[in-house]
Amino acid sequence: MARRKVIIDTDPGIDDAMAIFFALCSPELEVIGLTTIFGNVHTSLATINALRLLEIAGRTDIPVAPGVAAPLASAYKGPVPYVHGEDGQGNTHLPPPASTPLARAAADFIIEQIMAAPGEITLIALGPLTNLALALRQEPRIAQHVREVVLMGGNAFTIGNATPAAEANIHNDPEAADEVFGAPWPVTMVGLDVTHQVIMDSAHLAEYARMNNPMAQHIHRILPVYVELYRLSGGLDGIYIHDSSAVAYVIDPSLFTTTAHPLRVDTSDGISRGKTWASVSQYRTLPPWQNRPPVTICVAVRGAAVVALELERLRHGLA
Numbered sequence: 001m002a003r004r005k006v007i008i009d010t011d012p013g014i015d016d017a018m019a020i021f022f023a024l025c026s027p028e029l030e031v032i033g034l035t036t037i038f039g040n041v042h043t044s045l046a047t048i049n050a051l052r053l054l055e056i057a058g059r060t061d062i063p064v065a066p067g068v069a070a071p072l073a074s075a076y077k078g079p080v081p082y083v084h085g086e087d088g089q090g091n092t093h094l095p096p097p098a099s100t101p102l103a104r105a106a107a108d109f110i111i112e113q114i115m116a117a118p119g120e121i122t123l124i125a126l127g128p129l130t131n132l133a134l135a136l137r138q139e140p141r142i143a144q145h146v147r148e149v150v151l152m153g154g155n156a157f158t159i160g161n162a163t164p165a166a167e168a169n170i171h172n173d174p175e176a177a178d179e180v181f182g183a184p185w186p187v188t189m190v191g192l193d194v195t196h197q198v199i200m201d202s203a204h205l206a207e208y209a210r211m212n213n214p215m216a217q218h219i220h221r222i223l224p225v226y227v228e229l230y231r232l233s234g235g236l237d238g239i240y241i242h243d244s245s246a247v248a249y250v251i252d253p254s255l256f257t258t259t260a261h262p263l264r265v266d267t268s269d270g271i272s273r274g275k276t277w278a279s280v281s282q283y284r285t286l287p288p289w290q291n292r293p294p295v296t297i298c299v300a301v302r303g304a305a306v307v308a309l310e311l312e313r314l315r316h317g318l319a
């Protein structure tokens with residue numbers, strides 16, 4: 001089986017770390033690079049964390065290209081230490097990485113890779129979509145040459161998590177997200193509509209402690225901050241598997257049920273900024289959604305199967 005080449009754009013992030021390791025342990029995927037973005041932490045720390053994670057995995061052969069430091073049209077809202085820890089990795093304060101990032105910017109790396117292998121590269125985006133929007137602006141032909149874009153973000157038919165209206169990744173750069181959803185490329189949105197149905201409970205999480213590989217051991221160490229957040233905020237006995245759900249979709253889309261509609265992002269400065277609105281009118285497409293491509297939106301998921309797949313892959317180790 002030929003492995004599918006993926007670039008993961010990421011803001012690590014506890015669930016980003018889980019998703020990156022899940023991808024590295026999956027024989028269906030070949031991770032050809034990580035690109036970094038602000039979100040859970042500043043871009044500079046996201047880059048350091050990406051390098052650290054690849055060192056833990058023993059995959060320093062995979063390049064890391066640093067992304068931009070700020071959204072397209074607004075200021076970065078800043079890190080979220082109460083979600084992912086001061087260091088984005090559950091306050092484990094890992095030593096500095098020995099490896100270094102590429103001298104190339106994330107958007108340049110994305111363009112080069114897609115244009116060099118037309119139809120082969122899948123972009124998996126796990127953070128705000130600024131790097132993807134910049135790559136599109138710089139080289140619009142990537143829309144024809146990418147294989148697929150699968151992103152964790154948004155909430156079409158459910159409430160937000162950063163605000164009552166908006167999901168965190170989209171809320172961090174609504175203008176970029178609106179450009180990504182409007183481009184003529186195949187986009188799948190793995191948003192809160194499904195990730196709130198993918199729950200690793202405390203019994204699942206305890207398994208990481210028993211797995212004898214450095215990736216699982218790292219996940220075990222970084223989890224407590226994230227677990228505590230969900231316990232305090234929602235009384236959940238476990239965590240939502242946001243970013244890994246996007247990786248699961250790329251590995252096995254049959255785990256998900258989808259629908260397709262043009263999408264717009266609220267880029268106003270009102271209280272709904274960052275909300276993803278699907279055009280669901282049966283009768284006609286209203287002007288804001290006219291001439292916009294359909295976006296594949298995940299609306300249901302076999303959550304237990306996603307959790308089982310991720311745990312099985314981590315148990316097995318590097319693919």
Ligand code: BDR
Binds near residue numbers: 014168
């Ligand atoms: C998204 O926001 C971040 O905190 C997570 O890493 C995930 O990408 C969930 O809304």
Ligand code: CA
Binds near residue numbers: 015040127
């Ligand atoms: Ca993320």
